[in-house]
Amino acid sequence: MGYQPTIGLEIHAELKTKTKMFCDSLNDPNEAHPNINVCPVCMGHPGILPVANKEAIRHVLRIGLALDGTISEYSQFDRKNYFYPDLPKGYQISQYKHPFVEHGKLYLSKVQKEIRITRVHLEEDAGKLVHEKQATLVDFNRAGVPLMEMVTEPDFTSASEVREFSEEFQRLLRYLGASDADMEKGQLRIEANISLLPADNFQTNANDQTSKIKLGTKVEVKNLNSFRAVERAITYEIKRQGELLEKGEKVTQETRGWDEEKQKTFSQRSKEEAHDYRYFPEPDLPPVYPHKEFDIEILKAELPELPYQRRARLTAEYGLSDDALIMALDDTAFLAFLEAGLSELSEWVTGGNKEKIKKTALNYLTSDLRGIVKEKEIPWGELLVTPENFAELIKMIHANEVSSRVAKDVLLEMVEKGGDPSQIVDEKGLRQVSDTGELEKIIKKIIEENPDAVADIKKGKENAFKFLVGQTMRATKGSANPAMLQELLKKMLS
Numbered sequence: 001m002g003y004q005p006t007i008g009l010e011i012h013a014e015l016k017t018k019t020k021m022f023c024d025s026l027n028d029p030n031e032a033h034p035n036i037n038v039c040p041v042c043m044g045h046p047g048i049l050p051v052a053n054k055e056a057i058r059h060v061l062r063i064g065l066a067l068d069g070t071i072s073e074y075s076q077f078d079r080k081n082y083f084y085p086d087l088p089k090g091y092q093i094s095q096y097k098h099p100f101v102e103h104g105k106l107y108l109s110k111v112q113k114e115i116r117i118t119r120v121h122l123e124e125d126a127g128k129l130v131h132e133k134q135a136t137l138v139d140f141n142r143a144g145v146p147l148m149e150m151v152t153e154p155d156f157t158s159a160s161e162v163r164e165f166s167e168e169f170q171r172l173l174r175y176l177g178a179s180d181a182d183m184e185k186g187q188l189r190i191e192a193n194i195s196l197l198p199a200d201n202f203q204t205n206a207n208d209q210t211s212k213i214k215l216g217t218k219v220e221v222k223n224l225n226s227f228r229a230v231e232r233a234i235t236y237e238i239k240r241q242g243e244l245l246e247k248g249e250k251v252t253q254e255t256r257g258w259d260e261e262k263q264k265t266f267s268q269r270s271k272e273e274a275h276d277y278r279y280f281p282e283p284d285l286p287p288v289y290p291h292k293e294f295d296i297e298i299l300k301a302e303l304p305e306l307p308y309q310r311r312a313r314l315t316a317e318y319g320l321s322d323d324a325l326i327m328a329l330d331d332t333a334f335l336a337f338l339e340a341g342l343s344e345l346s347e348w349v350t351g352g353n354k355e356k357i358k359k360t361a362l363n364y365l366t367s368d369l370r371g372i373v374k375e376k377e378i379p380w381g382e383l384l385v386t387p388e389n390f391a392e393l394i395k396m397i398h399a400n401e402v403s404s405r406v407a408k409d410v411l412l413e414m415v416e417k418g419g420d421p422s423q424i425v426d427e428k429g430l431r432q433v434s435d436t437g438e439l440e441k442i443i444k445k446i447i448e449e450n451p452d453a454v455a456d457i458k459k460g461k462e463n464a465f466k467f468l469v470g471q472t473m474r475a476t477k478g479s480a481n482p483a484m485l486q487e488l489l490k491k492m493l494s
Contacts, residue, residue, distance in 0.1 A: 002198070002199035002200075003196040003197065003198060003199060003216075003241075003242050003245060004157060004196065004197050004198070004199045005156075005157055005158065005194060005195070005196055005197075005234075005238045006154040006156070006157065006194075006195050006196075006197055006215050006216070007154060007156035007157065007158075007161075007162055007192055007193065007194050007195075007234065008151070008152050008153060008154035008155070008156070008192075008193045009150075009151070009152045009156070009162065009165070009166070009190060009191065009192055009193070010149060010150070010151050010152075010190075010191040010193070010220075011149070011150045011151075011152075011166070011169060011188070011189070011190050011191075012125075012147055012148065012149050012188070012189040012190075012191075013147070013148045013150075013173055013178070013179040013181055013187065013188050013189075014027075014029065014125060014142075014145050014146065014147055014148075014179055014186070014187040014188075015027075015056050015059045015060075015145075015146040015147070015148055015178055015179050016059070016177065016178060016179055016180065017053055017055045017056050017059070017146050018055070019053060020037075020042055020053070020124070020144035020145055020146065021050075021052070021053050021056055021093070021122070021123075021124040021125075021144055021145065021146040021147070022041055022042070022050030022051060022052060022053065022093060022124060022144060022285075023039050023041035023042050023050065023051070023144060024039065024041075025037045025038055025039045025041070025042050025144065027145050027146065028141070029142075029145075029180075029182075029185055029187060031141050034130075034137070034139035034140075034141060035139060035140050035141060036141060037141045038140045038141065038143070041144070042088070042124075042140065042143050042144030043088045043140060043143070044088040044089030044090070049284050050093065050282075050284055050285060052077070052285060052288070053146055054293075056122060056146035057100065057122060057288065057290070057293075057294075058294065058299070059146070059148065059176070059178040059179075060100045060101065060120055060121070060122045060148055060178075061100060061101070061290060061294060061296070061299055062176050062178065062299055062303065063101070063120055063148065063150070063172070063173070063176060063178055064100060064101030064104060064120050065296070065299060065300045065303060066172055066175075066176060066303055066306055067101070067104035067105065067106060067117050067120070067150075067172075068104050068105055069101040069102060069103050069104030069117060069120060070101065070102050070103045070104070071100065071101060071290050071291065071296055072098060072099065072100055072101065072102060072290060073289065073290070073291055074098055074287060074288075074289060075095065075098045075099065075100045075287065075288045075289075075290060076095070076097075076098045076281055076282070076285075076287045076288065077093050077094070077095055077122075077281070077282040077285045077288075078093075078094055078095055078096040078097070078279045078280060078281055078282055079091045079092070079093060079094075079279065079280055079281075079282050080092045080093075080094040080096070080123075080277045080279055081277055081278045081279075082276075082277055084126065085127075085129060085136070085138055086126040086127035086128060086129050086138055086140075086143065087126050087127070087143075088127065088140060088143055092123060092124060092126065093123060093124050093282055093285070094121065094122075094123035094124075094149075094279075095121035095122060095123060096279040097279075098287075099119045099120060099121035099122075100120060100121060100122060100288070100290060101117075101119060101120035101121070102118070102119050103116070103117060103118070103119075104116070104117030104120070105117055106165060106168060106169065106172075107308055108161060108164050108165060108168065109308070109311060110164050111160075111161055111164065113155075113161065114155075115152055115153070115155045115156065115161075115165055116152065116153040116155055117150060117151070117152055117153075118151040118152060118153055119150075119151050120148060120149070120150045120151075121148075121149050122146065122147070122148055122149075123147050123149060124143070124144045124145065124146065124147060125142050125143065125144065125145040125146075125147040126142070126143055127139060127140040127141075127142055127143040128141070128142050128186075142186075148178070148179070150169070152165075154193065154195070154215060159230070159231045159232075159234035159235045159238070160231065162192060162230060162231065162234055163227050163230055163231045166190055166227055166230055167227055168307060170183075170188055171307045171329060171330065172306065172307055173188070175304055175305070175306060175307055176303070176304065183225050183226055183227070184225065184226075186225070189224070189225075190224045190230050191220055191221065191222050191224070192220070192221045192224070192230065192233070192234050192237075193218050193219070193220050193221075194218070194219050194220075194221060194234060194237050194238065194241065195215045195216035195217055195218045195219065195241075195251075196216045196238065196241045196242060196245060196251070197215060197216050216241075216245075216251065217250070217251040217252070217253050218253055219237060219241065219251060219252075219253065219254060219255075219256055220254075220255045220256070221233050221234070221237055221255075221256050221257070221258060221265055222255060222256070222257055222258070222268070223257040223258045224258055225260075229258055229260060232258075232263060233258040233265060236263065236264055236265055237256070237265050240264075240265065252267075252270075253270070254267055254268070254269065254270050255267075255268045255269050255270070256268055307329055310328075310329060311325065311329060314328055314329075318338075318342070318358070318362060319362075320362070320366070321366065324362075324366040324370075327366075327370075331380055333379065333380035333381035334380040336380075336387075337365075337380055337383070337387050337390075338362075338365060340387035340388075341361060341365065341387035341388075341390045341391045341394075342358060342361060342362075342391075343387075344387060344388055344391035345357055345358065345361055345391045345394060345395070346358075348391070348395060349398075353398070356398075357394060357395075357398050360394055360397060360398060361390075361391070361394045364390075364393075364394060364397075364407070364411070365390070368408055368411055369385070369390070369411060369415070372411065372412060372415050373415070376415065378415070383415065384414065384415060384416075384417065384418035384419075385411075385414045385415055385418065389414060389419070389420055389421055390411075390414075392420065392421050392422065393407060393410060393411060393414070393421040396421060396422065396425070400481060401425070401431055402421075402425055402430060402431065403480070403481070403482060404482075405473070406425070406430045409430070410424050410425060410430065439472075439476075439480060439481075439484060439488055440488060440492070442472060442475050442476060442480070443472055443488055443489055443492055444492065445475075446468055446471050446472050446475060447468070447492065447493070449471075450467070450468060450471065453467050453468055454468075454493065457493060465489070465490075465493075468489060469482075469486060469489060472489065
């Protein structure tokens, strides 16, 4: 029997605010000294009163709007009760029945699929456990940091879909300035809920997402600290559950971790249900009425160009390849260079040549220049090449002032030393030679110096002709007009 995976996600992201969620302690993810950014509130001392961070709420509302979600008229904080060493109060202030955002969606462009968002809510983070050989220490710097949680519907059917969604959501958080979402620093944490369903049952309901499909036993996988780990852990877990079901065994509802070294999931504990946390309204915090306390229309109007909007614009305007498009989406310095360079060219070129020169510029930018930048490991924001000088080089190529070979050499020098391409070309004598008389003199000399090659050409050996072309290009330092060179050489050999 075949089985179809159904996967839902819970994604946590630490928000960028000056202070923590319910107190004035600094929210500094780069603080290296333990237990520095703490106070009686985030340490859960008796008699303390929390005050909600308005900037954190604003971040969550903007995230909700970017996901096309519904902003709640009424929202409240709740106590989520559980005991763990890194939770100083013995409970976590979170949200349960009344989150700030409900519903919403995020579109996956690769697989052309829409993923439904169930809710986005706000809570406080726990501390951090540091395991040593003979002890486990607790660092409370992170305790109380604003933590957004986004929950999806179980709309994923593969590990690759989950990875694409996770990368797109990280990109969204960064565009909004809501979170750096660095997985290595724990600022973005992904938990996957995975179950298997008999394929025939799934197919019956696949086209109706609103129908109630009875899902298989859900297993939650935690400790996923990279997108690669997310993809591999889900792939492994689908295989593990499938093998159990094929043998007639049951899948246990539990929480499992991911062992990066062994590349397998492992059991951590039985999965809790909502009632295990004994949620109840937080008595020390008043309800929040988002539409009264924020101008939602202004928040919506102030949203930046979102990833899906930028993707559509760049595709329509530039027709970038997939990898260049991802780079333009994720590297603002690269995108700024691209757009400034093309803007410079558009002011110079008119008429039907616009598309041709844009294509040349994009080819040199995403292939030659990008290759040099990658090899030398230079951030785009630190390039000595300016967009204006890059555009000037493309103009010179377009005007046949330099050959393609020379342009690549000039581009390399511009990366290494900076400078104006025209000046570099003139100083090195690299300007393309298109003067017939001058080229004929050079070709005549090459023919005289290579009688054996001339004899081979008359015998029909094509490599000998290529050899003479190469010798002539070398004599002109690559500055000869290639088409004119070959035409003259054939004429003078006939």
